[in-house]
Amino acid sequence: RAKVIAVAAQKGGVGKTTTAVNLALAMAKFQDLKTLLVDLDGQGHVAASLASITPDIIGASLSDILLGHGRSISEIVHPTQVTNLSVTASDKGLAATEGILSGRIGKEFLLRGTIKQARSDFDVILLDCPPNLGNLTLNAMAAADYCLVPCDMSPLSLAGVSDLLVVVETVQDRLGHDLKVLGILPTRVDRRNWRVTEHVLNELAELYGELVFDNHIPINSFLARAQIKGVPVFDLDPSGNGATAYKELAGEVLQRIKAA
Amino acid sequence: RAKVIAVAAQKGGVGKTTTAVNLALAMAKFQDLKTLLVDLDGQGHVAASLASITPDIIGASLSDILLGHGRSISEIVHPTQVTNLSVTASDKGLAATEGILSGRIGKEFLLRGTIKQARSDFDVILLDCPPNLGNLTLNAMAAADYCLVPCDMSPLSLAGVSDLLVVVETVQDRLGHDLKVLGILPTRVDRRNWRVTEHVLNELAELYGELVFDNHIPINSFLARAQIKGVPVFDLDPSGNGATAYKELAGEVLQRIKAA
Ligand SMILES: Nc1ncnc2c1ncn2[C@@H]1O[C@H](COP(=O)(O)OP(=O)(O)OP(=O)(O)O)[C@@H](O)[C@H]1O
Ligand SMILES: Nc1ncnc2c1ncn2[C@@H]1O[C@H](COP(=O)(O)OP(=O)(O)OP(=O)(O)O)[C@@H](O)[C@H]1O
Numbered sequence: 001r002a003k004v005i006a007v008a009a010q011k012g013g014v015g016k017t018t019t020a021v022n023l024a025l026a027m028a029k030f031q032d033l034k035t036l037l038v039d040l041d042g043q044g045h046v047a048a049s050l051a052s053i054t055p056d057i058i059g060a061s062l063s064d065i066l067l068g069h070g071r072s073i074s075e076i077v078h079p080t081q082v083t084n085l086s087v088t089a090s091d092k093g094l095a096a097t098e099g100i101l102s103g104r105i106g107k108e109f110l111l112r113g114t115i116k117q118a119r120s121d122f123d124v125i126l127l128d129c130p131p132n133l134g135n136l137t138l139n140a141m142a143a144a145d146y147c148l149v150p151c152d153m154s155p156l157s158l159a160g161v162s163d164l165l166v167v168v169e170t171v172q173d174r175l176g177h178d179l180k181v182l183g184i185l186p187t188r189v190d191r192r193n194w195r196v197t198e199h200v201l202n203e204l205a206e207l208y209g210e211l212v213f214d215n216h217i218p219i220n221s222f223l224a225r226a227q228i229k230g231v232p233v234f235d236l237d238p239s240g241n242g243a244t245a246y247k248e249l250a251g252e253v254l255q256r257i258k259a260a
Numbered sequence: 261r262a263k264v265i266a267v268a269a270q271k272g273g274v275g276k277t278t279t280a281v282n283l284a285l286a287m288a289k290f291q292d293l294k295t296l297l298v299d300l301d302g303q304g305h306v307a308a309s310l311a312s313i314t315p316d317i318i319g320a321s322l323s324d325i326l327l328g329h330g331r332s333i334s335e336i337v338h339p340t341q342v343t344n345l346s347v348t349a350s351d352k353g354l355a356a357t358e359g360i361l362s363g364r365i366g367k368e369f370l371l372r373g374t375i376k377q378a379r380s381d382f383d384v385i386l387l388d389c390p391p392n393l394g395n396l397t398l399n400a401m402a403a404a405d406y407c408l409v410p411c412d413m414s415p416l417s418l419a420g421v422s423d424l425l426v427v428v429e430t431v432q433d434r435l436g437h438d439l440k441v442l443g444i445l446p447t448r449v450d451r452r453n454w455r456v457t458e459h460v461l462n463e464l465a466e467l468y469g470e471l472v473f474d475n476h477i478p479i480n481s482f483l484a485r486a487q488i489k490g491v492p493v494f495d496l497d498p499s500g501n502g503a504t505a506y507k508e509l510a511g512e513v514l515q516r517i518k519a520a
């Protein structure tokens with residue numbers, strides 16, 4: 001039965017997609033786990049990031065599933081050229097779907113049943129969320145066992161983390177769902193911008209202590225360049241700091257899951 | 261009668277808020293225009309960015325206005341310590357409000373009437389949008405004369421620009437609203453990351469030609485540091501590249517408005 005991890009953050013551009021994609025690749029390649037990467041963001045950046053190893057997918061969409069059009073998750077799951085890694089099709093209609101969901105009874109639980117179907121086919125399922133705390137992020141949290149929170153080195157991202165943890169608490173209490181915060185991930189750590197970076201890292205340590213991952217993701221242009229080319233950074237720059245950080249993070253994530 | 265500019269982009273973290281805030285400051289300080297900065301994003305980053313010059317505001321919220329609770333915009337507009345600059349109160353409830361709006365008839369036109377009231381009191385009104393193309397961004401576009409689109413140096417941001425322009429076209433055609441695209445603003449331009457940066461700048465030039473602003477905003481740590489301290493970058497680092505770029509951009513924006 002798969003472990004399900006929601007990668008969520010309110011703030012834009014903090015590295016949710018970069019983290020979801022590279023963790024999924026690391027889990028598949030280096031930990032040999034059957035991995036599913038679910039794109040919950042209407043921007044379709046998961047497919048863009050893996051364009052060179054993913055077929056162009058046309059057909060059923062996640063919106064069809066969430067809106068109850070009788071589709072099963074197998075219709076939107078597609079293998080990639082990386083053994084062990086499957087992804088869901090992009091769905092630009094998700095933004096509109098998010099609005100429609102608002103009217104549904106139990107609107108936070110529409111993804112859960114779908115993910116449950118997929119659990120038997122995978123070891124780990126990663127959910128890439130959009131940059132907000134709206135219905136899709138709520139659906140991800142209600143469907144997940146764990147929440148991983150990327151936070152880049154800006155105090156605005158820091159404030160977003162605390163807002164997100166309030167939402168997690170509401171999911172736990174009001175929805176009665178045992179969602180665990182796996183950790184908070186410092187991303188885009190820039191030694192050249194040390195003054196701001198140090199301030200945010202200190203704040204994270206002070207506010208969240210053990211929750212903060214030991215592995216920080218450094219600013220590394222190959223992470224961005226891999227995304228442009230749509231190739232895994234593990235192929236483009238296998239020994240670089242970006243690739244290494246995500247490979248090590250995958251190990252740390254699995255350790256925390258074992259310990260939880 | 262005020263000119264109303266929506267600062268919008270689907271992609272997270274590309275500098276919408278940094279642009280809306282610094283353009284507003286430049287308009288007020290250097291162009292001597294009565295300026296209103298409206299925060300349409302539930303993250304409340306406008307108030308955070310101007311914390312040291314804005315009083316803590318409690319009372320009516322933009323949600324009250326959008327949801328038709330009979331409040332007027334004057335109840336949420338507050339002067340800052342910068343002559344000519346007023347801002348609206350933060351409203352963390354905007355995310356929930358965005359969901360509620362979905363059910364309303366003419367849901368894109370709820371902000372327009374409110375902004376119309378404010379037009380007589382200001383020369384320019386800037387609307388800072390959340391990182392999506394949802395109801396609040398739609399309301400901003402339907403209330404605005406112009407749309408300014410920040411785009412940072414990532415191909416994902418580039419893709420977001422094209423999605424946004426499709427939405428602008430729909431606002432023009434289906435809603436019959438004469439919204440003009442004022443321009444596309446290259447942000448966070450990093451000479452140290454030139455390979456990716458050059459790729460995106462070339463794409464922008466190729467796809468959008470004259471629409472792209474001449475003034476690009478460079479990566480400049482004082483822009484981030486000013487945001488941390490909640491002070492205008494024009495006080496913190498007045499002769500720096502970040503401050504200068506936004507000051508020059510304000511001039512270019514006004515030129516384009518005159519020419520439009
Ligand atoms: N460690 C890093 N080093 C260099 N570039 C990075 C790093 N992490 C992310 N980026 C780049 O920063 C940009 C934003 O990252 P990403 O798209 O992963 O963020 P996001 O949180 O998913 O954004 P959104 O809020 O739009 O979903 C992308 O262009 C990405 O390539
Ligand atoms: N030119 C720049 N140089 C350095 N830092 C910048 C620059 N522009 C923006 N930043 C920093 O990048 C981060 C994201 O910027 P900002 O919050 O303005 O983006 P946004 O598009 O409004 O994000 P969101 O999608 O969350 O609303 C902030 O920490 C900001 O201080």
Ligand SMILES: [Mg+2]
Binds near residue numbers: 016017018041045129
């Ligand atoms: Mg993303």
Ligand SMILES: [Mg+2]
Binds near residue numbers: 276301389390
């Ligand atoms: Mg913003």
